[in-house]
Amino acid sequence: MKTKLIIRKLILSIIMLVLALLVVYPFVLMFTSSFKPLNEIYQYPPKLWSENASLINYKKVLFEQNPPFWKYVNNTMIVTLISVAGTIITASLGGYAFAKMKFKGRDALFLLYLATMMVPFQALMVPQFLLFKTLGIFNTLGALIFPRLFTPLGTFLMRQYFTDIPNEIIEAGEIDGASEFKIFRALVFPLAKPAAATVVILNFVWRWNDYEAPLIFISSKNLYTLTVGLTNFIDDAGMAAENMVMSGAVIATIPILIIYIMGQKYIIEGMTAGSVKG
């Protein structure tokens, strides 16, 4: 009986592994092609590793394009890091107030926040475009940063977490005479680190991968982020440099992959957060 169960588990594991490998295979193709010379990327059957593999595609993509990809990497980094830093500050301050403070209009305001989480980007793109023109931030990295310094979803996640933190902790701080901000910063926020990590990691992924906003709000190639820069490169170089396109795709994927390996739990749980509370 016991061995039968083990064999069953083994067989199921193998079936699942084959399926999972099928899902991951396009990434393998991307990774291996990025090192190959152009004439080898469509070889069939595909070879995992070429004797002619080199880093030359990366060198060409990163430094010898106009604009070079390192600029896109740089722009993407700036946008991502500033937005994420802003978002965690605004989300934790706002989430704390929604969770632990009493003030007029709190519940109505929170409902409004929830409702805006539904608003699709498509409903915002035209007015934001016009607004950014008026504010003078169209075609600057600011157009990608300012609207992302706060997120309703981040605020929501932080609020959920703060709600579960016992009031006694806040009361203890009040008895000691600490200011509201001090209570928040020194007593409550440190307890909410798991939620903060989720907000930071999710927003990092979303900002890094953002495609629509830079597509619409950025017009100078020098200010392109990786996603739009890569799209532009696909259109320009196309078939003539597919190995280099793959290097570009790897460059766009690697940071996300690293974050994913380090914070898999936060990503998966954060992205499926709405599902479990039923």
Next chain:
Amino acid sequence: MTEKRRRWGKLTPYLFIAPNFIGFIIFILIPVIYSLVVSFTDFNIFKGFGAATFIGLRNYSNMFLDPGFLHSLKNNLMYAAVTIPSMMGLALLIAPVLNKNVYFSKLLRAMFFLPYITSIVAIAAIWKMIFNPSQGILNQILFSLGFQKVPGWIGDLKWALPSIMIVGIWIGLGYNVVVYMSGLQGISTELYESARIDGANGGQIFRYVTIPLLQSTTFFLLITNVINSFQVFGTVNILTGGGPGNATEVLAHYMYINGFKFNKMGYASAQGWFLLLLIFAITLFQWRMQKKYEETM
């Protein structure tokens, strides 16, 4: 509590909310209202606001007379009708196995989930290679299996939309698997054991225990998938641009083209509001139904 403290006490919550709320007003609330206003005009970016005239609901009524819009809507519905059952069906088979009956469950889960967090542009770049009609791996495999006539995939009038669907399923499968897995964790193992003691086999347990208990998870996934399917954009824009012809034109892309290629911003805004109302209605329906579930459980 000191006098000073009480005075500040009233203001403090607003100070905490302020950074968040200012951004919310400027970048979401004002644009959403602005977009509603623009949607009642024939606004064109080249003519500016002065030249825009109020045309009432005409943008909205035009939508349903515009063959391009109706075609996009139809494509969206077909996309949803194919991708959603495929993703959910596959996920329903994979999730219970990953949950209990495999080694390295976490690693496998991570592998299935990987496409979901990858940049849509990187994904499109890879699939463009895979779909290459003469040299891509997909057709190479079909050739080697002896097929003479193979699809032209993204360049093929008949196969372009199915190609976009394949990529969509590939991206979304992992999300569906993970949500089903967390749904399964809520089912107590005692239920399975008592079903087994009653003599039920694996298939029966799946059919009569697992599926019914996952009902609310299934409903949640269905709604989420429907909402997401109406926003499919990146794969279309990069892989086909809505083509060939308008074979893969979908709402989000059609709006983008109208607003930023044809400069019909009034019309694009009306479509944006249409999408917003659609998503709003679906979500309200979800809340209603969820309440019903909670009452019957």
